[in-house]
Amino acid sequence: MGPTIRPAQTRPTVATLARDFGSGERAAPALLACPECDLVQRVPAGGAWGAIACCRCGATLCRRIPHALDVALALMITAAVVFTIANVFPVMSLDMQGRHNEATLLAMAKALHRAGMTPVAFLVALTVIVMPALEIAAMLWLLVPLKLGVAPEGLAVVSRTLAAVRPWAMVEVFTLAALVSIGRLGNLADLHLGAAFWAMGALMFLFALADTIFDEHALWERVAALRSRSAP
């Protein structure tokens, strides 16, 4: 007897907020294997919006969210603007006995380098500046052409890069660290929060939302739809 294939479960998430954007139907892939336990399961065709969870281990298989790619595109355009602000303006500034000192994201990494901690400086610059920039760039690279109705160049390479980059972009961790720093410095001197502090806080929410909405299955289905339309 062959294996029985069970249906996956639909689980509502924060992303169900996106339901208000309309009801764009999309065909879900019929069969998927769980990335964490390898169980093959049938993805229910209809049903509520939300994440589709593995029926055996609970991992997220894919997401069913109307206009997921458009919402992700809007979030990433905003993120690009906010990220620019985060890099140009200081995170915090400190006044002590008439002297003023401020730190931007890059200045922070430079200070570590000057103090002889070049590997740590690289780690900080990589996780706070380079990786978030790459994530935004890769998302825009994929989503802008799709919005215009063209398949993106180098789709496979870019989407693999995106998956590799994502765990190393640590905007949310930095935001927490900035809060902790207020505690470390608040008693010591006159501390002012800069525009980059608020920008990183906002960026944290933009990335978190995009991560719950964007789904590479949706991406590949849009591409497949485009290709089948252009084929004679």
Add this chain to the structure above:
Amino acid sequence: MSATAAAMGLVSCRACGQLNRARAGARARCARCGSELRSRKPEATARTTALLAAAYVLYLPANLLPILETGEIGGAKAADTILSGALKLWHGGWWPLAIVILIASIVIPFAKLVVLTWLVISVRRGSAARLRGRTRLYRLVDVIGKWSMVDIYVGALLVGLVQFEPLATVSPGPAAIAFGAVVVLTMLASHSFDPRLLWDAAGARRG
């Protein structure tokens, strides 16, 4: 018989999720996106074990050596380890932040090392107990790992801001490199582990 992709002669593409028909061990590419197909992450337990071993070695200097050195007027110098930095926050009345640092810098790295070690051992022993729980634990470890970077960023902000020679200066201590390395190594260890091996090992035992 469990309906895993591997048991059905299928391989799920790690880049696009497409199910492909492929023989185990044979080199193949995804029909949809062209990525190389792998039924399981390569050498998962060996890689995880090696990265964990390196992280264990660096865990001690990361916690015992000073992570921040502060200099104040009159040449008074103080060195803070991760733990003493957190205790300073506590005594300064910022105890919620002290708890954040204790969890992010001490509890999470240690929990990651212990959990990943246990998962690797349970794969090697072919354990079939609490599979769902162990998969969830892996997912948790994979997600919370990056939060240990908090102390590195706090250090970077302090070093960047407190440069008032000779009134007050902050410079990074040798533990910063060791601690940064522990965070990176444990993150790489959890990325290289493959939770599907937990289910494979249990399936093999059931026969």
